[in-house]
Amino acid sequence: MKRTPRSRSEDRRRSRSARHEPLDHQELARLLPAPGDPALSTDRQLLLERHLMTHIQQQTGPTSPGFPAPPAGPPRRPVRRALFIGVPVTAAALAAVVAVNLTGGTGGAPESGPREIAPVVQLEPGTTKTVSTVAAKASRAAETEKFTAPRQDQYVYVKSKVSYVYIDQNVDTNVTKTMVQKLHPREVWMSPNGLKGWLYEPGFQPQDGITLDGDVEGWSYNKVSKLPTSPKALLDRIYAETDSQSSRDQQAFDTISDMISEQLAPPKISAALYRAGAKIPGVVVVDHAKDAAGREGIALARTDEQTGERTEWIFDKKTYAYLGSRGIQVKQVDGIKPGTVVERTAILDRGIVDEKKSRTGVAGSSM
Numbered sequence: 001m002k003r004t005p006r007s008r009s010e011d012r013r014r015s016r017s018a019r020h021e022p023l024d025h026q027e028l029a030r031l032l033p034a035p036g037d038p039a040l041s042t043d044r045q046l047l048l049e050r051h052l053m054t055h056i057q058q059q060t061g062p063t064s065p066g067f068p069a070p071p072a073g074p075p076r077r078p079v080r081r082a083l084f085i086g087v088p089v090t091a092a093a094l095a096a097v098v099a100v101n102l103t104g105g106t107g108g109a110p111e112s113g114p115r116e117i118a119p120v121v122q123l124e125p126g127t128t129k130t131v132s133t134v135a136a137k138a139s140r141a142a143e144t145e146k147f148t149a150p151r152q153d154q155y156v157y158v159k160s161k162v163s164y165v166y167i168d169q170n171v172d173t174n175v176t177k178t179m180v181q182k183l184h185p186r187e188v189w190m191s192p193n194g195l196k197g198w199l200y201e202p203g204f205q206p207q208d209g210i211t212l213d214g215d216v217e218g219w220s221y222n223k224v225s226k227l228p229t230s231p232k233a234l235l236d237r238i239y240a241e242t243d244s245q246s247s248r249d250q251q252a253f254d255t256i257s258d259m260i261s262e263q264l265a266p267p268k269i270s271a272a273l274y275r276a277g278a279k280i281p282g283v284v285v286v287d288h289a290k291d292a293a294g295r296e297g298i299a300l301a302r303t304d305e306q307t308g309e310r311t312e313w314i315f316d317k318k319t320y321a322y323l324g325s326r327g328i329q330v331k332q333v334d335g336i337k338p339g340t341v342v343e344r345t346a347i348l349d350r351g352i353v354d355e356k357k358s359r360t361g362v363a364g365s366s367m
Helices: 025-033 043-061 089-104 132-142 231-240 248-261 267-278
Strands: 082-083 115-117 155-170 175-181 182-190 199-200 284-290 296-303 309-316 322-329 339-353
Touching: 115 132, 132 267, 132 284, 132 296, 132 309, 175 339, 199 339, 231 267, 231 309, 248 267, 248 296, 248 309, 267 296, 284 309, 284 339
Parallel strands: 082 155
Antiparallel strands: 115 175, 155 175, 155 182, 155 339, 182 199, 284 296, 296 309, 309 322, 322 339
């Protein structure tokens, strides 16, 4: 199966432990129960199991037959938890917690890197009055972008600046601390068919990067480029790919979010994506938004009722070119307070290169 990078972890998706070094024997002896220690009470066992299952679901996300794998980009809702256990547990349960925390979930890549207290901003209410106007301007801007289609032996290259949320949670005291990664560069190379790729995210992935090679196409360039250019038909196609495990409207919005972030699309498809996104119920305009590079813009946004996070697609106020995204907590969920900025991205470069890991000869367009 295709390896999906988990810098913002899986819902979307993507536990960052406060520890990243292997546990030594002394620590294991301290954590494991001494002989004869009483077993967990039923209440404490259920609590621990609930936290573990929630964590596992955040790492793996929903899957179903025929549902395409997410693209190389980080999945939605990047909450990862560091679980600190202050009660006796079985060796098997402890091993599971250690394995999940130290491997960073299904990606298998060590995760470290500097973190800081999550920024908090004043919440600005959205409006539905100008949704169609903003979408139309963004669509017209996308249609005028220069574009070169990649050959099948080339790679779509996207360079961005990103920061995602990180939550430390002590399951014994139920105390949580909301942190975010410090802003850092992220580079992705993906083949047009989506089966080959590379992720370079220094400090948050292995030093030289991580392979994205696999056998699941996902929303590859080849697949995206064949989408209908009619916004209604395009949205119908995206809805057809959703499942019943969560809001279909939110899944559709998240799918388009992935397409416009770390993917390349022909101008007419990019234009249709923005118009289609504007048709999703719950989408609003936020007049003032700032991407990870500090660029001011205007945003199309939607709040995920399950996570309480409002995802904003940010456009330049003058040119309406896509700049990046921002995630803001609008209602308290998982201990994250309203106004907390849980995600920041900025697209710095997007185009086509001849080889994986190459940064030369970038040609193409931004959405």
